[in-house]
Amino acid sequence: MRSLLCVPIAMLLATSTAHAVPDTRAGTEHVALRDVAEQRDATRAVHTARPFSVLGLTWDGAAPDDVEVRVRTGERWSAWTHLDPADSGRGTEPLWTGRTDTAEVRARRGAADVTDELRLVAIAPDPSPAPAPREGRGGGPAVVTRAEWGADEHLMTWPPQRTTTKAITVHHTAGTNDYACAQSAELVRGIFQYHAVELKWGDIGYHALVDKCGTVFEGRAGQPWDAADAGRGDVIGGHVAGFNRNTFGVAMMGNFDQVAPTPETVRAVARIAGWKLGQVGVPPDGRTTLTAEGAPRSKFPAGARVPLPTIFGHRDVSNTACPGQHGYEQLDAIRAAARQPAP
Known part of the structure; x- marks a missing residue:
């Protein structure tokens, strides 16, 4: 079930690609989608310089009514996923993508394509697993600190x-x-x-x-x-x-x-x-x-x-x-x- 804020998305008009410039902070890359494709395009496609596993979309000003993203693993594209805005209004909730380096994004406000107002944030966290949770004390749950x-x-x-x-x-x-x-x-x-x-x-x-x-x-x-x-x-x-x-x-x-x-x-x-x-x-x-x-x-x-x-x-x-x-x-x-x- 989607948020009540969701609105239908227009059919894909065109796709363009661009390569992101790495940001060395904590394995994160930022891509301004206005630099990826012409404004008339309904979708922006991004190939990052290195693989990521978590992404989000951020913006300045008014939030879009609808943001969707999909990623490609090998030759296979995922389904389009709707992303709700976070409560702060500055960006979407984050999305776990699994290891990938390619994403497509589309966003609308009312009937207008506003994809070029967004920035894609691609995060590559350390993939190491955590140890088993320690036993809780005082009746608390076992927790990974x-x-x-x-x-x-x-x-x-x-x-x-x-x-x-x-x-x-x-x-x-x-x-x-x-x-x-x-x-x-x-x-x-x-x-x-x-x-x-x-x-x-x-x-x-x-x-x-x-x-x-x-x-x-x-x-x-x-x-x-x-x-x-x-x-x-x-x-x-x-x-x-x-x-x-x-x-x-x-x-x-x-x-x-x-x-x-x-x-x-x-x-x-x-x-x-x-x-x-x-x-x-x-x-x-x-x-x-x-x-x-x-x-x-x-x-x-x-x-x-x-x-x-x-x-x-x-x-x-x-x-x-x-x-x-x-x-x-x-x-x-x-x-x-x-x-x-x-x-």
Whole structure:
């Protein structure tokens, strides 16, 4: 299921290609699509100087109504994938592509082709797998720490601020489900690079990320994962603009518009939610009221008092399809499982 912001795309008019100039920062290349093809073309095709596995599209000014991308592996093209804008309004959500060096992009605002307003960001994270997650302490979930998945802490420029969790926000990372669990750490590194540097958030937006095998990756820096540290309070995330304060963001790694998250993912999200809400005495099947702070893609104006479940989906407060229709349909199962004590 696509976001309500999606509009039909015109038929491909023409394709042109260009080679990107490498940007040496963290294996990232940037391509201004206005330099790739004439403005009348509906599609821009890019061959990067080196392979990448994560991409995003960024822009200045107004967001397009619709952005689509596909990549080529060998002689085979992927299906066109719609990319939702990130809450910041500066770019799309990142997309896991697998190893490739060729992408095609098309974007529209209303009936107009605006592909030349975009920049393609091609990221080549370290492909090394992460070690198995360490056992949680104090009833917390087993988690792959930032040090273990290889966060480049030089990129972390966001000063942690403290808050008290009142609710869990469930996301999906969108893009594709076509990754192996051994590649999950590579995907997390790519998301970190894209959020922290390309979207200028200063860190990864989510507090935790969960892959299709149920492995939990530590997200936002400064978040207490051990019961002994819980008294410090949680850190404010960057996952749901307008409602980052008092919420803990968990992202299911994959796209759940058309398929459901795996049982392993659902169980891991429920365990995180139950553990985190249990620390502050909030029932996982309860209700709370949050105050909107205002944001470009928020459904609510600044100052609005918004009643919400204590475990809710990103789409409940933002103009997005996240966490996908099939991901959203799992929220009741997550709430029910989160009520149960961890085994």
